Each structure stands twice: as C-alpha cells, then as structure tokens.
Amino acid sequence: MGILEVKNVGKRFGGLQALGDVNLSVKENTVHAIIGPNGAGKSTLLNCLVGKLIPDTGSVMFDGQSVLGRKPYEINQMGISRVFQTPEIFGDLTVLENMLIPCFAKRDGAFSLNAITSVPSETDVLEKAEKMLVEMNMADKRHMHSASLSRGDKRRLEIGMCLSQEPRLLLLDEPTAGMARADTNNTIDLLKEIKEQRDITIAIIEHDMHVVFSLADRITVLAQGTPLVEDDPQNIRGNPKVREAYLGESA
C-alpha cells in the first residue's frame, strides 16, 4: 500500500479524453517519476492530485484519506506540497518573508487572525525559517526582493518553502524546465540531498531524461492519458514499448 494511491482516474475536457484510466501507487520514501510525451496527461494528473481539478471517475487516496473534493489548501494541510513548473513565489516579498509564510501556515493552520504580535517577536517561526534558508544556502540573500532572484534561486526558494512545511509528499512539476545545464545539475543535487536526508516521498513529473534517471526509484510512463508501463529505471531504459512511445519520438 503506497502513501499515494490513484485508482481508475479519468478526466475528460469536452471531447478530449485527457486521462483514461490511470492507476498509480507511490511508495513511501521513494522518488517516483511520471514521464511521457507532450499531451500525455501528466499535468492533468498532477492537477487532480492537488485539488485544482476534480477527476470525473476514480479515486485519489493520500495516506488512507480521499483528497477528492478538497480545496488545494486543505490538501496541502494534509501533507502534500507542490512545486510549480515556473517557480511560484511571493515576488513582492523578501526571501525571508517568503520562507516565513509556510512556517506560519504550518504552525497556525489555514487562517489565523494574528494581527497584533509583530513578526520579529515570533522567534520560533523565525528560527525555523532562518534554519531552512541556511539549508538552502540562501541565508545571505534573506533581505533580497524575491522577484530579483535568479531562476535557479527562485526554484531553490520554492523547494525550501515546500520543505519547511515538512510535507510527507512533495510533488514536482518539471522542476528543471527552461533551466540552463548548470542550474539543472544544481537542482538535481539539491533533490538528491533532500531524498537522502529527509523522510519524504517525492513524485516528479519530468521531461528531461537526465533528471529522471538520476533521481527516480520508480518510473511510470504515461501515453495518451493511460499508464503504459511502470517499472524500475533500468528496465524502463530497455523497454521497447517505451522507446517507441517516448524515447524514440524525442530522439
């Protein structure tokens, strides 16, 4: 029984069957990659997991509880954090403030009218955020406007924000899309570090084979809205069906 169980999920947009009959089981403390050509339904599937979309059929269970029908913030509070394809951070806020917000969300829940205490007096949250900044190697940038960070740093910050919530499942949506090689490698190293040092399950949607094969313990190949095959990386590499559907196409 995995921490995330997707059963018979289907989603249709008008005449287009975006997801056919998706079954997926993500085991605890593994890195599970979902790959597939463009239009295979990867993003639709991800959106069904985080509450942005509600599938027409099937069920999505996280740690024994259904996530269907819950709002994104409720699903997040259950322990699923999401990293976006283009980093979604609070551009108008400083790096430190960006890190403080998930820490407050973790401590105070979805809403708290904490309007009279000042931020500097919340030492527990402040310490936690500072610690996470150090771990992300961003402590020297704490007073920078986060909008002025480099793409790679924004990605780092976003991942750090998700980690500071101590999620049980981290969802990554093409985390290296549009990145230069050096930034991509940095991100891979960061994710490897996270995988080794934390009790965390990671599900990653990725286009870049280099990223997938350096990280994944398990790979699901999606094609035309249905899982083609699910296997270990070394088997995926040699699988002729996958080569035909995906690798062959991209080569």
Place this chain on the structure above:
Amino acid sequence: MDAILLQILNGLDKGSAYALIALGLTLIFGTLGVVNFAHGALFMIGAFCAVTVQRILNLSYEVVDETQKDFLGNALKVKTSYVESWFGPEMGGAIIDWAVPIAIIFAIPIMIFIGFVMERGLIKHFYKREHADQILVTFGLAIVLQEVIKYFYGANPIQTASPEALSGVANVGALFGMDIVYPVWRIVYFFFSVVIIGGIFSFLQFTTFGMVVRAGMADRETVGLLGINIDRRFTIMFGIAAAVAGLAGVMYTPINSPNYHMGMDFLVLSFVVVVVGGMGSLPGAVLAGFMLGILEAFASMNEIKSILPGIDQIIIYVVAIIILLTRPRGLMGRKGVMEE
C-alpha cells in the same frame, strides 16, 4: 397584457442605452484587456455633441424690424438664426428642428477622434499595468472629462428636443389590436440601437478586419505571432466603441436632458450589465442590457412597488448579485474567462 407590453416597451429605451454602453465596454475589455471607467464619459460627451450642434444651429443675429413695435412703441428686434437666413425660414427651421439626428453626422468623427486620442495618448501605456491601475487612471480621466464639460456647459441639465415630427406619441398597440400609446422618439431610439448593434455584429462577423479582431479577442498572442498588426486594429476598435457610446448619448438627449454626471450614472449600471452578461461576451452584454432595462421597467410598476417599495431602485443590483453568486461567469461568459 397591455400593461406587460407597455412595461417591455418602457424597458427598451433604457435597455438600449445599457446595451450600447455595455457593448462598447465589452469590446474594449475584450480587445485591449482594459476596464474603461471613462466609457460613461464618452456617452456623456456624445450627448453634449447634440447639445452643441443644437446651439450652433440656433446661432442667430438680431435685426431691427421697423414694421413691428413692442408695447413701448420702439422698433422690435427680431432674432433670426443664420441657418434660417441661409436656407430660408422653412428649410432652416427644419434643419434646426432636426438638430439631434443631424448631430449624429458630427458626433461620429468627433467620437472616433476622441477615442483615438484617448487610446494612443493614455490607455496604450496601461496595457501591461495592473487592472487596478487601469481602473484608477480611467476613473481620473472620467472626472476630468466630466469637469471640463461642466466648465463649459454648467451643472444644470440642458433640455434638447427631438424633431417635432418624432416628438409625439403613437399607438403602437394598434398592430396587435391593443391600445398602447407610447412616445415615438423612444421607439426610434430602440430601432436606432438595434441598427447599431446589428452593424457592429455584422462588421465583426463578415469583414476580414472583424475576423482578425475576434481572433485577437480570443487569443491575442497567437494572432500577434501571425504577423498581423493587431494593435492598430485594436486602436480602431477603441474608436468604434467610443463612437457607439457617443451615438447612444446623442440620441438619448431628448429622452433625458443631458447633464455632466449622466455618464457616471449610466456607467455603474452598464458595468453591472457587463458582469451579468458575462465579461468579454458581446451577445451577453446586449442581452443583459435589454433584460435589465425591461426588468427595471417592470419593477417600477405601481403594482410591484406596492408590494416591494423601492424595488425599482435596486432590482438591477439584486439580480447582478444573484447571478454572480450562482453563475459567476455571467449569462453568456466563456468558461475560464475572468472567472476568478
């Protein structure tokens, strides 16, 4: 039955004005992505075009008429307008009488020009700014336009008559074998707005220009990628939207004497119309305009008012709130457009 038909008719003239303003607002929002709080001011400027034309036509000089004496025995000074002296009293009188329809001819180029200046001079710089900034700057512009008009024309409503031939009442019920007497000019206004709305829709539907604009409304970037200069077309659409609002204002003058703040009064309601119809939907704007106009007319019936006093004052807002709560994208709004 008579009463119902009469209320529908009563709603048509206001509904026409709402529909025309809302149509322009939607065109501008759909093409340029700008919320134009100055659109009501364009309606108002149109109305003052009619006032101006009427004043110009009435410009006159005085002649001393020795044949007539006033009660003190002095020679009477007679005012004769230039138009009458040029075209003769009969023709000249007719021209003055038809000042409002004649104003249309002048209003079209003036409004298009004002629209161009507004778009090129101000709004162009706000495409990339936040919606709040667009609202604020057009709001400021609306105040300025309103105050300029007030400076030149004063704060009091200015009566502007319709041509005498069209100022009476007609029994429109005769067609259906009923007896419904209704002012002719309001019927004219309704048909006028139907013609304009029809014109705009066929322009967008059947010309290449309109096709490109519609494509741009749906997906601006793709059309831009095709190498079509979409910006220039959008500027022209802004001019057209301004002209539509202006014409709506010109023709509205005999129904309601124009004053400098009439634009804002209509703007608030027209926004509600746009929201009810669905942001970005042209048919929605027209439908909601007429619908709310008629609804307002029904709410002002004495039978209804005696049950719910004052309902006519708030009915439009109540409907808008109910629609927004139950169907956030409005009656005919596209899915995904401005739903948040």
Place this chain on the structure above:
Amino acid sequence: MFGLDKKDTRMLLVVAVLTLCAPFILNPFPTDSAMAQFNAGYPDLMQRFVIFGIFAIGFNILFGLTGYLSFGHAAFLGVGSYSAVWMFKLLSMNVVPAILLAVVISGLFALLIGFVSLRRSGIYFSILTLAFAQMSFNLAYSVLTPITNGETGLQLTLDDPRVLGVSATADGSIPVTSLFGLEMRSTFEMVVGPWAFQFNAGYYLCALVLLAVFYLSIRIFRSPFGMMLRAVKSNQQRMNYTGLNTKPYTLAAFVISGMYAGLAGGLMASMDPLAGAERMQWTASGEVVLMTILGGAGTLIGPVLGAGFIKYFENIFSKINDTVLHNWFAFMPDGLEDFVVFIVHPFIGKGWHLTLGIMFMLVVVFLPGGLVEGGQRIAKWVKGRKNKDDSTSATKNPAE
C-alpha cells in the same frame, strides 16, 4: 516603544506631534494678514483632516495590503454616520456609545458585503463593491426613508427620546454632542500677538482616535496577519498551495477597513450630528481611493498625507476666486495678467475637482507610489548628488 521598532516609533511620534500641534502648524499666518486665507487651523477643517485620515488609513489596510480595490467604501462611512445619529436620537448625546455602535454596525455591514464581493477578485470585485455602494445609496436615498430620512438627511429633533439624556435643553434647543459632558464644539482660543490659535475639544477627540487607529494599523502592517495580506496581493496561487485559505484573510481585511470607515462616519456625526445619503455616493468612495493613491498606497503614512493634502487644497482652492488671482498676478503687465488668470481660472474655485482629476491621473501615470514615493525619490536624488560631490572631491584629493 509600544512594541514597535525604532523607525515605526519615530513615525508614530511625528504623526502625534503633527496632529496634536495642528492648531499651531496649520495657522502660520497672522489673522489679518493677506496670507490668512491659507490658514487651515479651523476646528471643522482640522476635524475633516483627521476623520478622512482615519478613513484612508482603513482603506489602505484593504487596498494597500491585499490589492483589492474597493469602490464602495463610502457606504460604510455612511452606515457609520446613520448609526451614530440614531444613537444620539435614541440614547444620549454622549459620543462614545454612538461611535461604538457606528463601528459595530459598519463592521457587520462590511461582513455582509465582503462575504459576497470577495467571491470574486480583480475587476469583478471593484465592480461588485461599486454596485453595492450604489445600491446602498439608492436605498438610503429613497427606500429606507424611515431610517435615513431620505433626501433631507437624518437630523436631531426636539422630540427625540434620548432615554439617557434630555430631549431638549432647558432653553428649548437641541442638546449638543459631548464626551461625558465635555462639549465637542467647545473651543478655546489662544491669542498670541497677531495670531489666533483655536483648540477644539472635538478635534482633539478625533486626533486621539486617529493616533490610536494609526498605531493599530502599524501593528497590523508589521504582524504575521499583515504579511499574509501582502502575500495575498503577491501570489494567491502560492498561498493556496501553501495551505492557506485566502478568503478569510481578505474578508478580515475588508471588515477591518469597513470598521475604520464606520469609525470615521461615527466621528463625523459626532462633530456635526447629521447624516445624509450623499456621503455614500460613489464619488465619496472615489475620494478615499484618491487620497490613498495620492499619498501612497501600501505605505503607512501615505493615506494620512493624502487625506490631509486633498482636504487642505480642496479648502484653499475653493476659496480662491478671480479677484484673488488678479491680486496675485498684479505684478504682470495687464494683458499677461488677464491671460494667466484666464488660464488658471478653470482650476480654482468650483474647478477644484478638475484639478483633482488631473492630479490623480498624473500620480497614477508618473508616480504610482504617490507622495511617499515622490519624497523618497527626492531624498535619493539629494543623497545621490551629495555622494557625487563627495566622490568628485575624493578623486580630486589624491591629485593635490
């Protein structure tokens, strides 16, 4: 001090000194000098400064922090005024219960309107609030005449019950508003040489309230709650995926700012116990937007500056007429003088709104951060010049 950091404490103290010494600061010119028309140290004008300051501070909590642009905030001010006047009619002429009721009722009203309007954001929200305010105006103007007294406006009368007070004073007139016996209209005039300074009880009550709510707004800005509101403005998507529910945050901000508006309305009625529907009109809502933007939305001090600026110039500009202009430009040759007066004429007196509209557009186009940003730019420019002087002298020195 007061749980604020150094910078904020300094700002609070500056505002405190400015408001408490306003009767001096705003009356710099001797009473019978030609410049006396620029004095603004009159009780009713000073009261307007601080009351609109409170209104703008509250509006800024919503607009400045969350970015939700409400075009209907005057409705809350109006509701506050009506509630306060009713308290004067029914209970007593003491301003405390009146102001409290104004805040509570406008808060409830804001909760209702906010709950509906905040289901949408962006333009939709602005239009919805505008529609609600216009609806409230229509209601107050006609439908709810029994409560609002329609066109005439709600006023005190001699046969109001006033259960804890008197319906009429001993000499048969309507009693005046007071704070536990201290009459709001009581004014002490201090004459120093050619100057006359007026100290009005009502003004000082408003000023103290302003200081209290300004302090509160600093606390809100610096609190985790305030940070969350800024996060709402910055990226709602990230908020949702960080486990935060944005709705109650925006609703709380909306209600708080509605209560500020109600407080302003209550104070307004306490200074002059009447309330009319025109206080709720969209133009009044537009005015508070103007004040906040002009001063600098999202800054602490901006709304106070904006409110003072607009109310001061409204007063001064409305007083200027052609005769005054001719006096000013008398040094010019006749033809030029007439020409200048002709050019300036549309912008003064009744043309004040035109000036305001133009100023507003200029600010939005060129100075989106308002007066505060303008001040910062000037400060930077001065500093930059100074640094340049230093560096040029520094490069010169080695050569010597």
